Amino acid sequence: MGRIEEIIKRIGPVDKKLKVEAQKRLDNLTKPQDSLGRLEELAKKVVGITGEKNPSFKNKVIFTMAGDHGVVKEGVSAFPQEVTPQMVYNFIRGGAGINVLARHIGARVIVVDMGVATKIQNAKFKMQNVIDKKIGYGTKNMAKGPAMTREEAIESIEAGIEVFEEEYKKGIDILGLGDMGIGNTTPSSAVTAVITGRPVEEVTGRGTGINDGIFENKIKVIKRAIKLNRPNPKDPIDVLAKVGGFEIGGLAGSFLAAAAHRIPVVTDGFIVTAGALIAFELEPKVKDYIFASHSSVEVGHKAILERMRLRPLLDLDMRLGEGTGACLGISLIEVGVKVLTEMATFESAEVSKSLEEE
DSSP states (O other), rough: OHHHHHHTTTTOOOOHHHHHHHHHHTTTTSEEETTTTHHHHHHHHHHOOOOOOOSSSSSEEEEEEOOOOGGGGSOOOSSSSTTTHHHHHHHTTTOOOHHHOOOOOOOOEEEEEESSSOOOOOTTSTTTTTEEEEOOSSOTTTTTSSSHHHHHHHHOOOOOOHHHHHHHHHHOOOEEEEETTTTHHHHHHHHHHHHHHOOOOOHOOTTTOOHHHHHHHHHHHHHHHHHHOOOOOOHHHHHHHHHHOOOHHHHHHHHHEEEEEEETTEOOOOOHHHHHHHHHHHGGGGGGEEEBBOOOSSSSHHHHHHTTOOOOBBBBOOOOOTHHHHHHHHOOOOOOOHHHHOBBBHHHTTTTOOOOTO
C-alpha cells in the first residue's frame, strides 16, 4: 500500500479562491450572467483543479485499459473472451470507436494491457501506443473464489498510477479514461453492489446486449460471488481483490494519480466509473477532480454517480466504453474553458451591462 498511500497524501483540495476569481470573470463576459449554464461551471472547475487562471488543453490523452475476467466461464456475456485481444489490436490499428472520437477531439490514445488473457504480440504492430502492465492473464473466476489476491489488487492500482506518471512526463492537460474487457460489467456490478449496499438486481444491466436467460444467470452469478467471497464494503482493496478486475484497479490508480497531479480526469461509462468508485472510497477528495462525461445505459452506472454525487454532462444512451464518452466530455469541457479564456469582457468589447448589473 506504500505507493498508493503516497499518492493519496498528495491529493489536496481544489483552489477555491481561483474558482471565485473565475466566476467573477465569467460574470463579466459579454453575456447575461449564467447564460451558458454548465459550460461556465466546467470552466470554473478546471481553474480550481489546475490552479491556472487561463488553462488550455494542448495535450489531451485517453487511457483505454484492457483486461479479461475469469467469470466469463459462467456464461455472463454474449461475446467470447477472444474479442478482448481482437479489440486491443483494433485500437492499435486505429479502427475502433475510441480512435474515431479521439481523432475528432485531437486526443492521443494509450492502450494499457492490464490483464488480457492472451499475450499481445509486440511484433505484430508498431507498439508505441501500447503499455504492458499485465498483472495476470485474466482474473480468476470470482464465482469460485477471489478474482485476484490482495497483492494483485494493490499491484493493479499501482500500475494505473505508474501509467499516468509515465505519460505525464510527455504531457497531459486533461485525461479521459476508457476500458475494454469481455464480461467486465459483471465485476463492475459486483463492486457497485458491495460498496453502495444496493441489491444486485438494481445495479446489474445487460452489458453487450444479453438475452433474458443470460441476464438472469448473470445476477445469480454475481450474488453467488458476493456470498462466497464476502468482500468488505469498508475496504475498497478487499472489494477489488474479491470481485473486481485488473483494469478496474488500473483505472482507480489513474484517477488517484491525476488528482495528485492536479489534472482534470474524465470518466467514461460503467466500468471506468467503477474504477472511480474504488478511488473515491480510498480518498473522497478525488471526486473534486473528476468530470462525469455521460450517463450510461447500465443501471449500475447511475448508482455510482449518485453515491459520488457526480452529475453527468450527457445522456445519449451510450454503452460502448473504450473511452468514447470521455472524448465527448472532454470536448464539452474544452468549450467551457474557451468561453472563459477567449470571450470578451464588457469593458474590452465596449458593451453596456444590464441596468441591474450597473
